[in-house]
Amino acid sequence: MSHADQKSAVIVGAGIAGLMAARRLSRAGWRVTVIDKGRGLGGRMANRRMGEACLDHGAQFFTIRDPRFSGYVSKWVTNGQATVWYEREASAPDSPPERHYVGLPAMTAIGKQLAEGLNPVLGRRVTGLAFNGERWTVADDVGSTCEGRWVVLTAPVPQSLDLIDRNRVELPASDRTQLNRIDYEKCIAVMVALSGPSGLPAPGLLRLDKAEPLALIADNQRKGVSPVPAVTLHSGPRFAESHFDAPDHEQIAVLLKAAEPFLRSPAAQTQAHRWGFAKPVQVHPEDHYNCPEIRLALAGDGFGGGRVEGAALSGLAAADSILAHEETLPQSIHEPRSI
Numbered sequence: 001m002s003h004a005d006q007k008s009a010v011i012v013g014a015g016i017a018g019l020m021a022a023r024r025l026s027r028a029g030w031r032v033t034v035i036d037k038g039r040g041l042g043g044r045m046a047n048r049r050m051g052e053a054c055l056d057h058g059a060q061f062f063t064i065r066d067p068r069f070s071g072y073v074s075k076w077v078t079n080g081q082a083t084v085w086y087e088r089e090a091s092a093p094d095s096p097p098e099r100h101y102v103g104l105p106a107m108t109a110i111g112k113q114l115a116e117g118l119n120p121v122l123g124r125r126v127t128g129l130a131f132n133g134e135r136w137t138v139a140d141d142v143g144s145t146c147e148g149r150w151v152v153l154t155a156p157v158p159q160s161l162d163l164i165d166r167n168r169v170e171l172p173a174s175d176r177t178q179l180n181r182i183d184y185e186k187c188i189a190v191m192v193a194l195s196g197p198s199g200l201p202a203p204g205l206l207r208l209d210k211a212e213p214l215a216l217i218a219d220n221q222r223k224g225v226s227p228v229p230a231v232t233l234h235s236g237p238r239f240a241e242s243h244f245d246a247p248d249h250e251q252i253a254v255l256l257k258a259a260e261p262f263l264r265s266p267a268a269q270t271q272a273h274r275w276g277f278a279k280p281v282q283v284h285p286e287d288h289y290n291c292p293e294i295r296l297a298l299a300g301d302g303f304g305g306g307r308v309e310g311a312a313l314s315g316l317a318a319a320d321s322i323l324a325h326e327e328t329l330p331q332s333i334h335e336p337r338s339i
């Protein structure tokens, strides 16, 4: 294996966890290949156009609890890739108000910024994983392959485990038990272009926590994402679970009816999106998973804190653990000595 190949990784997923990991490794001089099945960058920090309307239909905002994440957010704000949507009184006395940030012009801006210089491969679903004791060969659904000394899986954990199982990759039994416990709830998102302003009061976010069937309404125009009136409706987890396979028109009818009392203008156009793994409800106790024996890492919001921030920090943690592992290898393996 050449020296260059010794510092190489394939990263599955171009959400914030995968892109954070990729950037960290790339900055450390690694060759990284990022592959995502989606057509766009950012994973669940997603945005869709519907005529003139523009709607964030996954994560609506992100917050900062950890100073390690705050440096990134400050840079995005300075560079015009993120802004404060609104502030909320902190629950703890004497704490500063909690800022809710959004990507500019939409949530996908963060993924686009992080992906600069990485040239992720989009629209390719990873289906094959094979480790020959030295390197991984990763195959996608159009038959292309790439290689890396490490592989980092950042899909929602049940999807990563499914990929692992289909390819008969063995993990230590106790590790596997812990990974199996990570669980997510579903969400149905309905995107609605309105024929006039939504009428939602500032800042344009209505949270009906734990409410069913409707849990949230976000006004994309007030948020600054859409030039025309458009709202995103998020279902509660129970409705999503019971109606996940229902036809779009049924999902739309129920959520729209529940939202109507809060909206001043009628719907002009609608679309539904099913999130099978929206948010983790049971996370791993660590901020990432690393199996150095087979040089495989897992990261994403299923580790540590969940949410956008947790996913970002998990990607960084996975990259750091890979770098730390490689740095502790004996010199003869780590870097062939030149004569």
Ligand SMILES: Cc1cc2nc3c(=O)[nH]c(=O)nc-3n(C[C@H](O)[C@H](O)[C@H](O)COP(=O)(O)OP(=O)(O)OC[C@H]3O[C@@H](n4cnc5c(N)ncnc54)[C@H](O)[C@@H]3O)c2cc1C
Binding pocket: 012, 013, 014, 015, 016, 017, 018, 035, 036, 037, 038, 042, 043, 044, 045, 057, 058, 059, 060, 061, 062, 063, 124, 125, 126, 127, 154, 155, 156, 159, 163, 187, 189, 234, 275, 277, 278, 279, 299, 300, 301, 302, 306, 307, 308, 309, 311
């Ligand atoms: C409806 C909804 C609302 C949310 N609201 C908020 C919020 O307001 N605030 C907040 O902080 N968080 C929110 N979240 C959660 C937040 O979006 C996630 O925690 C975060 O974006 C997860 O990032 P990630 O990189 O771990 O995973 P993802 O963003 O899911 O990235 C994983 C990527 O892997 C790709 N992938 C999967 N399998 C394969 C494969 N086999 N081959 C290739 N690529 C593959 C996927 O396409 C995806 O792009 C919300 C999520 C949803 C769905």
